[in-house]
Amino acid sequence: MKLSSRHRxxxxxxxxxxxxxxxxxxxxxxxxxVGRSVMAKSRNAACLSNLRQIGTGLEAYLQDHAQTMPEIAAGRKGKNEDTPVLETELASYLSNPEAFHCPADHKCFEASGCSYLWNSSQSGRNRLKLVFFGKEGDDRRIPLVTDKEDWHPGESGVNFLYADLSASSKVEFGVNQ
Incomplete structure (x- = not known):
């Protein structure tokens, strides 16, 4: 007896x-x-946008202070430290305090209030007389602000705000000989 397919x-x-x-x-x-890569690139782009906003705030600060860089420390360990730093000195020049928070940073911002470090060797200097490694700046390629850690994909893993107020993930330091 053969089973028919209708009993299946x-x-x-x-x-x-x-x-x-x-x-x-x-x-x-x-x-x-692929999704992780896209998200990492998105966070990197948002970080570069934050650095450009900080650059805009720094430009306004420079206009108000005779083209003199702020006298601030590189950073602080905790929000309760009474130290002049990037996020305290430029806060009044930025409309959004989230500009100091890199989206790839999941711990430094919460502890210190900023994901970025100030190049304190430039503190108090005139913007036209910046010095990097003992040499005068070439084409304003002196880093002013960087990520606190290497959170981003790429060779350096950090983003930079340069003295010409451009933001980049490329290491492009320049000095005159």
Whole structure:
């Protein structure tokens, strides 16, 4: 006696289910790294935007203070320290305090109030007389503000705000000979 196909239960066989699961796992294995890469690039772009905002605030500060860089420390360990730093001196020049928070930073901002470090060797200097490693600046490629840590993809892992107020993830220090 032959079984007819109409007695078969509707549904999927175990082989079909395993094939579908294998395809889903393969697609997820491809999508997760791509998604992480896209998110890392997005955080890097937002960080560069923050540095440009800080540059705009610094420009306003320089106009109010005879083109003299602020006299501030590189950073602070905790928000309760009474030390003049980037986020306290430029706060009144920026409309959004989140400009001091790099989206890739998940701990420094909470502790200190800023994800960035000030190049304190430039504190109190006239913007036209900046010195880096004992040499006068070339084409204003002197870093003023950097990420506190290497949070970003790329060779250096940090972003920079240079003296010409451009922001970049590229290490482009320049000095005259």
């Amino acid at each position: 239960q509707p549904g999927f066989t175990l082989t079909e289910v395993l094939i579908v699961l294998a395809i889903i796992v393969a697609l997820a294995a491809i999508a997760v790294p």
